[in-house]
Amino acid sequence: MWGLFLFSHHREAELHRCYAVKGKYFCARCTGLYPVLALALMVQFVFYVSHEEMLVERYVVLGLSLPAIVDWMWGQFWPHAFTNGWRTWTGGLMGLALGRTLYIHMKEPFPMGLRWQLLASLIAVFLVLLLKWAGVARSSHEKS
Numbered sequence: 529m530w531g532l533f534l535f536s537h538h539r540e541a542e543l544h545r546c547y548a549v550k551g552k553y554f555c556a557r558c559t560g561l562y563p564v565l566a567l568a569l570m571v572q573f574v575f576y577v578s579h580e581e582m583l584v585e586r587y588v589v590l591g592l593s594l595p596a597i598v599d600w601m602w603g604q605f606w607p608h609a610f611t612n613g614w615r616t617w618t619g620g621l622m623g624l625a626l627g628r629t630l631y632i633h634m635k636e637p638f639p640m641g642l643r644w645q646l647l648a649s650l651i652a653v654f655l656v657l658l659l660k661w662a663g664v665a666r667s668s669h670e671k672s
Contacts, residue, residue: 534554535551536552536558536559538553538555538556542607543614544555544608545603545607546612547559547612549555550623551608551634552651556612556615556616556619557596557599557600557611557615557616557618557619557622558619559616559619559623560616560617560618560619560620560622560623561596561616561619561620561622561623561626562623563623564619564623564624564627565623565624565626565627566627567627568623568624568627568631569597569627569630569631572628572631573631588628588645589625589626589628589629589632589642589645590625590644590645591650592621592622592624592625592628593621593622593625593626593645593648593649594648595617595618595621595622596618596619596621596622597622597648597649597652598652599614599615599618601652601655601656602634603615604656604660605656605659616650625645626645629642629645634647
C-alpha cells in the first residue's frame, strides 16, 4: 500500500486519474506539477530575477493556479469530466505558479501572490466540502 502511495495518492476507485506504467500508477496532475515546479525553481536560481519582475508576477501566479484549482473542484463532483492530459496540463501550470511563488517566497517571505494562492485554495476546498456536505445532508433527509 505504501509503495503505491509513492507513485499515486489516489484510491483504487480514482485510478482513472492516473497514468498506468508497468503496473504502477502515476497521478496525472502531479506528473505535470512536480517536474515543472522543480524546473521552474532551477531556472530561476540560474538566471537572476529582479525585484521589479517579482512584483509584476505576484498576481500572475494566481492566474496560473486557477485552472488546476477549478479542475480539482469540478473533478470532485464529475470525476470523469476531464482527461489525464488536461490534468497534466493544469498540473504543469500549477507547478509553474508554485515554482515561481516559492522562489519569490525565498527572496521575500509570504508575498501577496502566495497569500492569494493559499486563499483561493482554501476557498475551493471549503466550497467543495460544503457542497458535498449539503448533498449528503439532503440525500439522507430525503431517505427519511
